[in-house]
Amino acid sequence: GQQVMQIPQYQHVQEGEDFTTYCNSSTTLSNIQWYKQRPGGHPVFLIQLVKSGEVKKQKRLTFQFGEAKKNSSLHITATQTTDVGTYFCAGRNFGNEKLTFGTGTRLTIIP
Amino acid sequence: ETGVTQTPRHLVMGMTNKKSLKCEQHLGHNAMYWYKQSAKKPLELMFVYSLEERVENNSVPSRFSPECPNSSHLFLHLHTLQPEDSALYLCASSQGQATYEQYFGPGTRLTVT
Numbered sequence: 317g318q319q320v321m322q323i324p325q326y327q328h329v330q331e332g333e334d335f336t337t338y339c340n341s342s343t344t345l346s347n348i349q350w351y352k353q354r355p356g357g358h359p360v361f362l363i364q365l366v367k368s369g370e371v372k373k374q375k376r377l378t379f380q381f382g383e384a385k386k387n388s389s390l391h392i393t394a395t396q397t398t399d400v401g402t403y404f405c406a407g408r409n410f411g412n413e414k415l416t417f418g419t420g421t422r423l424t425i426i427p
Numbered sequence: 428e429t430g431v432t433q434t435p436r437h438l439v440m441g442m443t444n445k446k447s448l449k450c451e452q453h454l455g456h457n458a459m460y461w462y463k464q465s466a467k468k469p470l471e472l473m474f475v476y477s478l479e480e481r482v483e484n485n486s487v488p489s490r491f492s493p494e495c496p497n498s499s500h501l502f503l504h505l506h507t508l509q510p511e512d513s514a515l516y517l518c519a520s521s522q523g524q525a526t527y528e529q530y531f532g533p534g535t536r537l538t539v540t
């Protein structure tokens with residue numbers, strides 16, 4: 317079955333440093349979504365990428381979908397304490413509407 | 428955010444108990460989901476309902492029994508659970524399945540003693 321892995325599993329950064337999490341699928345994806353879960357909270361949708369090589373930005377967050385549509389990344393520039401949480405990617409295969417969540421990357425910020 | 432609500436928020440039950448988790452969405456969505464979140468498997472899809480019909484049953488043990496009486500409500504009936512079933516159970520909804528984002532409820536923190 318489809319597997320979606322994320323690296324790193326944990327990341328500790330100083331406030332102001334950049335952060336990147338990588339998402340890799342064992343199969344080609346039709347689209348990929350990113351979610352953020354704050355400590356003690358629930359996953360909240362951030363963005364969806366559909367096209368090969370697509371890049372989208374939300375303020376300090378940059379999302380990228382790989383050319384082969386098997387990987388994706390989320391980059392945060394100049395992290396802030398509000399960025400703390402676990403970031404999940406979630407991908408869909410072609411012809412299968414099931415959304416498979418990645419293993420997540422937990423980000424902690426050192427003030 | 429109150430689009431998807433879940434009750435109870437916390438539940439402690441013995442292995443011989445029967446309990447139910449409730450989820451309600453106020454977003455007019457037609458697909459609803461149950462996920463299990465634990466330290467071992469961050470977000471594990473359990474069941475999917477689309478237009479009140481179960482379309483996905485992800486090899487979940489029969490001690491978990493879902494029910495979707497209408498497009499706004501989703502239940503998870505629990506009986507004879509095991510301690511390893513202790514986890515956060517999240518409900519989510521979406522407008523459709525294929526390309527739409529999912530909106531999650533706050534979850535029910537379940538502890539099986």
